[in-house]
Amino acid sequence: MDKYIDLINQTFDFPTEEFRVENNELFFNEIPMMEIVKEYGTPLRLTYLPKISSQIKKAKLLFKESMEKLNYQGSYTYCYCTKSSHFSFVLEEALKNNIHIETSSSFDIPIIRSLYEKGKVDKNIFVVCNGYKRELYRQYITEMINDGFKNVTPVIDNLEEIDHYDLHVTEPCQLGIRVASDEEPKFQFYTSRLGINYSDVVKLYKKKIKDNPKFQLKMLHYFINTGIKDTSYYWSELSRFVHKYCELKKICPELDTIDIGGGFPIKTSIQFDYNYRYMIEEILRTIQRICKEEEVPEPNIFTEFGIYTVGESGAHVYSILDTKLQNDKELWYMIDGSFITNLPDTWALNQRYILMAINQWDKPYQRLNLGGLTCDSQDYYNSEMHSFQVFLPKVKKEQEEPLYIGFFHTGAYQESLSGYGGIKHCLIPSPKHVIIDREEDGTLKTWLFAEEQTQESMLKILGY
Numbered sequence: 001m002d003k004y005i006d007l008i009n010q011t012f013d014f015p016t017e018e019f020r021v022e023n024n025e026l027f028f029n030e031i032p033m034m035e036i037v038k039e040y041g042t043p044l045r046l047t048y049l050p051k052i053s054s055q056i057k058k059a060k061l062l063f064k065e066s067m068e069k070l071n072y073q074g075s076y077t078y079c080y081c082t083k084s085s086h087f088s089f090v091l092e093e094a095l096k097n098n099i100h101i102e103t104s105s106s107f108d109i110p111i112i113r114s115l116y117e118k119g120k121v122d123k124n125i126f127v128v129c130n131g132y133k134r135e136l137y138r139q140y141i142t143e144m145i146n147d148g149f150k151n152v153t154p155v156i157d158n159l160e161e162i163d164h165y166d167l168h169v170t171e172p173c174q175l176g177i178r179v180a181s182d183e184e185p186k187f188q189f190y191t192s193r194l195g196i197n198y199s200d201v202v203k204l205y206k207k208k209i210k211d212n213p214k215f216q217l218k219m220l221h222y223f224i225n226t227g228i229k230d231t232s233y234y235w236s237e238l239s240r241f242v243h244k245y246c247e248l249k250k251i252c253p254e255l256d257t258i259d260i261g262g263g264f265p266i267k268t269s270i271q272f273d274y275n276y277r278y279m280i281e282e283i284l285r286t287i288q289r290i291c292k293e294e295e296v297p298e299p300n301i302f303t304e305f306g307i308y309t310v311g312e313s314g315a316h317v318y319s320i321l322d323t324k325l326q327n328d329k330e331l332w333y334m335i336d337g338s339f340i341t342n343l344p345d346t347w348a349l350n351q352r353y354i355l356m357a358i359n360q361w362d363k364p365y366q367r368l369n370l371g372g373l374t375c376d377s378q379d380y381y382n383s384e385m386h387s388f389q390v391f392l393p394k395v396k397k398e399q400e401e402p403l404y405i406g407f408f409h410t411g412a413y414q415e416s417l418s419g420y421g422g423i424k425h426c427l428i429p430s431p432k433h434v435i436i437d438r439e440e441d442g443t444l445k446t447w448l449f450a451e452e453q454t455q456e457s458m459l460k461i462l463g464y
Helices: 004-011 033-040 049-070 088-097 108-117 135-146 161-168 198-209 232-249 276-294 307-313 344-348 455-461
Strands: 019-022 025-028 044-048 076-081 100-103 127-129 152-156 173-178 215-221 257-259 300-305 314-325 331-335 354-357 365-367 369-371 391-393 404-408 432-438 444-450
Touching: 004 391, 025 033, 025 404, 033 044, 033 314, 033 404, 033 432, 033 444, 044 049, 049 076, 049 088, 049 276, 049 300, 049 307, 049 432, 076 088, 076 307, 088 108, 088 307, 100 108, 108 135, 127 135, 135 152, 135 161, 152 161, 152 215, 161 173, 161 198, 161 215, 173 198, 198 215, 198 232, 215 232, 232 257, 232 276, 300 307, 307 314
Parallel strands: 044 432, 076 100, 076 300, 100 127, 127 152, 152 173, 173 215, 215 257, 257 300, 331 369
Antiparallel strands: 019 025, 044 314, 314 331, 314 404, 354 404, 365 391, 432 444
16 A cells, blocks of 8 residues: 555655655654654644745845846845744844845834844844834834934835824935735735825825925835736736836936835745746846836845745644544544644635645555634635645554644744734634754754743633
8 A cells, every 4th residue: 555655755856955754754954853743742833943044045145146147237135024923033033144124013113123222233224114104103113213223214105104204203214105006806906005006106206205305215115915926917017116116216316226025935835836036037127128218227126025034934733633534535634733723824815835744654645634623614724725635644543653744834924813822713722832943063952932822821811
């Protein structure tokens, strides 16, 4: 009978850069996953810090090489989109790589202040302040500018936002304007709710920025919700945006930067064929071509990668508690956690992740559904969410060692969307969280960042 390892070897080009099997146990980025499970137990969330740095270095190198190849005259700046994961260990690892920051909320600003007090950033850091800004967010941005953080750049999201900075900013202030991109046709609305309408951008500059000595318009910003993809929709929106930059640059000499947002994908299947180098080169060629046509210098480029930065550093590990055959063909494996509470994107967006067994690769396999512990009928993971049917090693009731499974590349958004440390559906606790790093000699070091959420902490929140 075919073994699970035979299925994986026959289906995928395996082993990969990240995954290999030794003695029927999985290694992830050379981390022996069963050793982690034996030390910490399950359910378990882990973050592998070196992956964050390697992702940043890869993107920066690709932009550098592509700009040299095309003789692109602008510079490249990598920003990390904090909303993907706000944890201190994520920010501190990312900042080792000479990067900058993009924010979306008032509470991001105290995080930057804390990093400054620790010596992790200085007052020259670029902080691209996005989002619809309520009073406190605008106040914090203003205070940072007045305190000498000269590269804090509020990106104007609505026509009245600039009035606050005009009243309260005392130091020279550089601004950005976000333009409202058109959404992909599958959306129920045509234009993004975020940003300034294309037809209002030049009017806003002339009316409130051009003759104001406090302000310099340095950046034009856009973001495509569906990410950087090789589609006619993406290239159309990018071209439209660059044309608007050129129109504005001709009347605003200090404008010299475009922010093309985030949107680099991560691997959600072992079979992954996204060509990062091709996409970067085509983006640069498109900008170059339009700027040449418009006789405008090529702009500096900012990106704000979030999922790309941190997604592939994360994993969730579960043990199989039980098997349930609910009719003649629907087999369930019950995990010691919940998809709704631990991996909410599987429930809300049908997000796919790399799913593999951690142990027992020498066992026969079978097709199944995975069930979470909540009482919600939507708390499952099967072929609807997965690239392929879900196959895992067969489980026998009498076997000594449980089957352990891992969902990989889960490092972005899942903790914030599920409300880390708060109250979860059916009071399913947040899993323990383990951080993994490497010493200078390459040996692994691990530590427990947070225990599994306790009943006392939840009862306190609930007022008991």
